[in-house]
Amino acid sequence: MLQLHDLKFKPFISSEKIDEVVTRMAIQIANDLGDEVPVFVGILNGSFMFVSDFVKKYPKPCEVTFIKLASYEGVKSTEDIQRLIGLTQDLSGRTVVILEDIIDSGNTLYEVHRIFKNEKVKKLIIATLFYKPEAYKKDFKLHYVGLEIPNKFIVGYGLDYDGLGRDLPEVYQLKTDIEMTNIVLFGPPGAGKGTQAEFLKKKYNLVHISTGDVFRYNIKNKTDLGNLAKSYMDKGELVPDEVTIDMLAAEVEKNSDANGFIFDGFPRTNAQAKALDKLMVSKDSQINAMVALEVDDEVLVGRLLERGKTSGRADDADESIIKNRIKEYYSKTAILKDYYSVQDKYYGVDGVGSIDEITIRLSEVLDKL
Numbered sequence: 561m562l563q564l565h566d567l568k569f570k571p572f573i574s575s576e577k578i579d580e581v582v583t584r585m586a587i588q589i590a591n592d593l594g595d596e597v598p599v600f601v602g603i604l605n606g607s608f609m610f611v612s613d614f615v616k617k618y619p620k621p622c623e624v625t626f627i628k629l630a631s632y633e634g635v636k637s638t639e640d641i642q643r644l645i646g647l648t649q650d651l652s653g654r655t656v657v658i659l660e661d662i663i664d665s666g667n668t669l670y671e672v673h674r675i676f677k678n679e680k681v682k683k684l685i686i687a688t689l690f691y692k693p694e695a696y697k698k699d700f701k702l703h704y705v706g707l708e709i710p711n712k713f714i715v716g717y718g719l720d721y722d723g724l725g726r727d728l729p730e731v732y733q734l735k736t737d738i739e740m741t742n743i744v745l746f747g748p749p750g751a752g753k754g755t756q757a758e759f760l761k762k763k764y765n766l767v768h769i770s771t772g773d774v775f776r777y778n779i780k781n782k783t784d785l786g787n788l789a790k791s792y793m794d795k796g797e798l799v800p801d802e803v804t805i806d807m808l809a810a811e812v813e814k815n816s817d818a819n820g821f822i823f824d825g826f827p828r829t830n831a832q833a834k835a836l837d838k839l840m841v842s843k844d845s846q847i848n849a850m851v852a853l854e855v856d857d858e859v860l861v862g863r864l865l866e867r868g869k870t871s872g873r874a875d876d877a878d879e880s881i882i883k884n885r886i887k888e889y890y891s892k893t894a895i896l897k898d899y900y901s902v903q904d905k906y907y908g909v910d911g912v913g914s915i916d917e918i919t920i921r922l923s924e925v926l927d928k929l
C-alpha cells in the first residue's frame with residue numbers, strides 16, 4: 561500500500577510488466593517504420609520515464625525531443641485550457657511519433673493534433689503506454705497502445721498525484737473502494753452470538769455470513785461448490801479450506817455493496833484466517849477485528865440448560881455435553897485469539913449482562929474501528 565498526500569494506492573502494474581510492454585512497443589514500432597528515422601516526441605512531464613526506457617529499447621537510429629503542456633496563465637476555469645510549448649524543431653517532412661504516458665479524456669491529444677496541423681509532418685503517429693478506453697472522448701486514432709487500463713487514477717512510472725509518485729518504477733492504482741468494516745465474531749455456545757449478530761447487522765448495515773448457513777445453502781441448491789463440498793463430506797472427509805473460502809468469496813461477491821461483513825463460524829484455524837485475509841485483500845479490504853463474547857462457563861451452562869428446556873436441542877440438555885462444547889470452543893479459538901492479538905485486532909467483550917448492555921459494549925468496539 562502506498563500513501564500520497566491524502567490518498568491510498570495499491571500496487572497495480574509491476575516494473576517487469578511495464579518493461580515487457582515497453583519492449584514490445586519499441587520492437588513493433590521499429591518494425592513498422594522500416595528504414596524511416598523517426599522523431600519521438602515525448603509529452604512532459606508524465607512521459608519522461610516511458611520515453612527514456614522506450615528509446616533505450618528502440619533498436620534503430622532515432623531522434624528524441626520533448627514538448628510540454630502548460631495551462632494558460634491567468635485563466636481560472638475548471639475546464640483546463642492548455643497549450644503546447646517547446647516545439648522549436650522543424651519537423652516538416654518527418655515521421656513523428658508522439659509518445660504519451662497515458663491517454664485519458666484525449667484533451668491533450670486534441671492539442672497535439674491542433675499544434676501539428678501546421679507542421680507539415682510526413683506522418684503523425686500516436687503511441688501511448690497506458691490508455692483508458694472508458695474515459696476517451698475523442699476520435700483520433702491511437703496507433704499504438706501499450707496497455708488498456710480501467711478508468712481509475714494511477715500513479716508511478718512518470719505519472720503523479722499532485723506532484724508525488726513520478727519517481728516510482730511501478731504503477732499504483734487509487735484505492736477507491738469504500739472502507740468496509742469486517743469482523744470475525746466469536747463466542748462460546750450460549751454467549752448470545754446470534755442475537756448480537758442480528759443487532760450488529762442492522763445497526764452497521766453489515767452482511768452476516770454464517771458459514772454453516774452458507775454450507776447448507778450451497779448443498780441444498782446443488783451449486784458447483786455445494787456439490788464439491790458434499791463429495792468430501794460423503795467420503796467422511798473434511799471439506800478443504802479452498803472450497804469453503806470459495807463459497808465465502810461468492811457470498812462476499814454477491815454483497816459487494818455492503819458496508820462490511822460479520823463472519824461467523826469461520827475462520828477456525830490459522831490457515832483459514834490467512835485465507836480469509838487474502839480474500840479481503842483481493843476486495844481491497846481487510847478483517848478489522850475479531851470480536852469475542854466472553855462469558856464464564858458457569859453462566860453459559862446455566863443459559864444453555866435453560867434454552868434446552870424449550871429448544872428441544874439434545875445438546876443443550878446435558879450438562880457434560882455442554883461443558884465439552886465450551887471446552888472445545890476455547891481449545892479451538894485460542895489459536896485465533898493469538899492470530900488476531902498479534903495484529904492488535906482482538907477485542908474481548910464481556911458477554912454477561914442484559915442483551916442491551918452487551919449490545920452497547922459491542923457498539924463501543926465497532927465504533928472505534
Ligand code: IMP
Nearest residue numbers: 606663664665666667668713714719720
Ligand atoms: P487526457 O485527459 O488524455 O488529456 O490526459 C491528460 C493528462 O492527465 C495526462 O497526460 C496525464 O498527465 C494526466 N492523467 C490522466 N490520467 C491520469 C492518471 O490516472 N494518473 C495520473 N495522471 C493522469
Ligand code: MG
Nearest residue numbers: 603606661662
Ligand atoms: Mg501526459
